[in-house]
Amino acid sequence: MSLTAPNPLADLGIKTTVHLNPGVDELYAHAIRLGEGVQAATGPLTVRTNKTGRSPKDRFIVEDDLTRDTVWWGGFNTPIGAGVFDRLLEKMTRFAEGTELFVQQVYAGTDPRYRIGCRMVTEMAYHSLFIRNMFVRPTEAELAGFHEDWTVLNMPSFRADPATDGTRSDTFIIVNFTRKMIIAGGTQYAGENKKGIFGVLNYLLPAQGVMPMHCSANVGADGDVALFFGLSGTGKTTLSADPSRKLIGDDEHGWTDTGIFNFEGGCYAKVINLNPEAEPAIYQTTRTYGTVLENVVLNGDGTPDLNDGSLTENTRSAYPIDQIANVQPGSLAGHPKNIVFLTADAYGVLPPISRLSPEQTMYQFISGFTAKIPGTEDGVTEPSPTFSTCFGAPFMPRHPGEYARLLAQKVQESGARVWLVNTGWTGGKYGTGKRMSIAHTRAMLSAALSGALDGVAFETEPFFGLEIPTEVPGVPAAVLNPRDAWSDQAAYDETARKLARMFRENFGRFEDGVELAVTASMPNPDA
Ligand code: ATP
Numbered sequence: 112m113s114l115t116a117p118n119p120l121a122d123l124g125i126k127t128t129v130h131l132n133p134g135v136d137e138l139y140a141h142a143i144r145l146g147e148g149v150q151a152a153t154g155p156l157t158v159r160t161n162k163t164g165r166s167p168k169d170r171f172i173v174e175d176d177l178t179r180d181t182v183w184w185g186g187f188n189t190p191i192g193a194g195v196f197d198r199l200l201e202k203m204t205r206f207a208e209g210t211e212l213f214v215q216q217v218y219a220g221t222d223p224r225y226r227i228g229c230r231m232v233t234e235m236a237y238h239s240l241f242i243r244n245m246f247v248r249p250t251e252a253e254l255a256g257f258h259e260d261w262t263v264l265n266m267p268s269f270r271a272d273p274a275t276d277g278t279r280s281d282t283f284i285i286v287n288f289t290r291k292m293i294i295a296g297g298t299q300y301a302g303e304n305k306k307g308i309f310g311v312l313n314y315l316l317p318a319q320g321v322m323p324m325h326c327s328a329n330v331g332a333d334g335d336v337a338l339f340f341g342l343s344g345t346g347k348t349t350l351s352a353d354p355s356r357k358l359i360g361d362d363e364h365g366w367t368d369t370g371i372f373n374f375e376g377g378c379y380a381k382v383i384n385l386n387p388e389a390e391p392a393i394y395q396t397t398r399t400y401g402t403v404l405e406n407v408v409l410n411g412d413g414t415p416d417l418n419d420g421s422l423t424e425n426t427r428s429a430y431p432i433d434q435i436a437n438v439q440p441g442s443l444a445g446h447p448k449n450i451v452f453l454t455a456d457a458y459g460v461l462p463p464i465s466r467l468s469p470e471q472t473m474y475q476f477i478s479g480f481t482a483k484i485p486g487t488e489d490g491v492t493e494p495s496p497t498f499s500t501c502f503g504a505p506f507m508p509r510h511p512g513e514y515a516r517l518l519a520q521k522v523q524e525s526g527a528r529v530w531l532v533n534t535g536w537t538g539g540k541y542g543t544g545k546r547m548s549i550a551h552t553r554a555m556l557s558a559a560l561s562g563a564l565d566g567v568a569f570e571t572e573p574f575f576g577l578e579i580p581t582e583v584p585g586v587p588a589a590v591l592n593p594r595d596a597w598s599d600q601a602a603y604d605e606t607a608r609k610l611a612r613m614f615r616e617n618f619g620r621f622e623d624g625v626e627l628a629v630t631a632s633m634p635n636p637d638a
Pocket residue numbers: 341342343344345346347348349350361362379380381534535546547548549550552
């Protein structure tokens with residue numbers, strides 16, 4: 112293998128074998144040669160990783176003159192000194208001489224006005240394929256004049272020494288806004304590549320009047336756009352892949368003065384227990400050449416076993432968006448008509464669908480609630496609540512109030528309707544009730560998006576002040592009001608009060624930064 116000439120990493124002082132913009136076939140060959148994975152009998156490159164999820168505690172932002180007063184420190188935004196970054200980069204540069212590296216020149220963002228050119232430098236060939244699938248691939252002409260705004264240097268086999276390097280562990284992801292660089296080591300989880308750049312856009316775009324969002328998006332036959340916000344596991348990917356609507360993207364979007372654009376050129380779907388009948392489009396990607404399957408176990412005959420969660424429950428398929436049949440060309444569309452906040456409430460308290468006022472919209476957006484089911488620990492039956500501001504706290508460098516105000520302004524200007532949809536439990540909390548059926552959730556969404564709910568009567572529930580439709584085509588009336596769905600209504604009231612108190616306690620952190628009207632839409636535990 113020869114050095115690509117001229118050396119595409121000369122500015123970093125890295126002298127080693129560099130593969131510039133390799134294609135899919137080449138990356139399969141490299142990944143297999145380097146022992147990163149194998150080709151599944153159904154086609155995808157299948158890999159195992161040392162970490163099977165993100166490492167939010169090992170993510171840092173360099174604190175300097177640029178970020179000191181513009182980043183909201185605390186929570187997931189942990190400051191680190193510029194010196195730590197510089198020393199680690201220096202070490203990585205030297206370490207790189209003994210490795211071979213892969214470079215992809217790709218965009219983050221489908222809107223040419225706001226996209227950033229990314230030079231993605233990875234030690235793993237499979238990361239390079241992941242990046243090719245997940246980012247926006249430039250045309251030949253765009254590649255010829257490619258401008259690199261940001262560089263990501265990701266070398267999983269480089270490990271930091273916390274004692275001398277100033278990190279928390281041997282794993283680190285450090286974002287440096289001044290140098291326009293992200294460096295990462297210690298983790299093979301490919302999702303860090305995309306989430307790192309997501310965080311960069313989430314910082315840059317608000318300054319340009321663009322709202323960055325952790326949401327999926329699709330568009331109906333008559334051009335009506337819908338957004339689906341939600342934390343991990345709430346259904347962004349599942350519910351946006353709707354055969355009757357064109358997919359814009361499944362995870363990260365921007366909202367500009369003209370409408371919605373995808374940050375990505377691919378999707379990253381969970382595939383554990385994937386049902387081919389319920390989710391045929393996503394299932395098909397696990398049988399397609401070019402897909403990356405992460406931590407999926409293969410059967411003896413080389414076919415994927417999607418029901419095997421022995422490596423992790425977070426098994427993933429990463430594929431270019433055009434593997435889905437019904438996609439919006441260019442992943443660009445107009446202003447949204449409907450916005451859905453997805454929550455998977457394992458307390459079974461929140462209604463399966465409700466309509467939000469502008470103040471409730473801000474309140475729910477800043478709260479960012481979901482409640483996961485307990486892990487596999489014996490005897491644990493209490494759901495674990497998560498409040499993650501903007502439905503994506505780990506990726507939001509600025510103060511939540513900044514994003515909430517931008518969203519409120521865009522919602523007002525566009526006249527979009529906002530819905531809260533509980534894809535979690537019904538009829539009781541986790542342990543007693545059951546998960547909402549996907550068919551019911553889809554029926555409720557299709558009624559909301561089509562305007563069919565505009566004509567029906569709504570009732571207001573007392574704890575959260577949420578407006579619940581009294582009828583939805585294709586959904587039994589008893590499912591719509593969560594209190595009616597519980598057999599023990601006293602238990603419902605008790606659980607609802609408890610959840611209302613959790614909401615109030617969480618919101619205490621933000622009260623200073625938001626308007627009184629928003630604070631007034633706090634839930635009432637004494638109802
Ligand atoms: P991430 O941010 O991690 O990508 P996501 O929001 O895209 O998460 P999905 O990948 O869509 O979440 O996961 C939702 C999971 O919940 C899927 O496994 C889906 O099958 C399951 N599920 C069960 N019931 C429902 C429901 N009523 N609505 C949506 N998803 C449901």
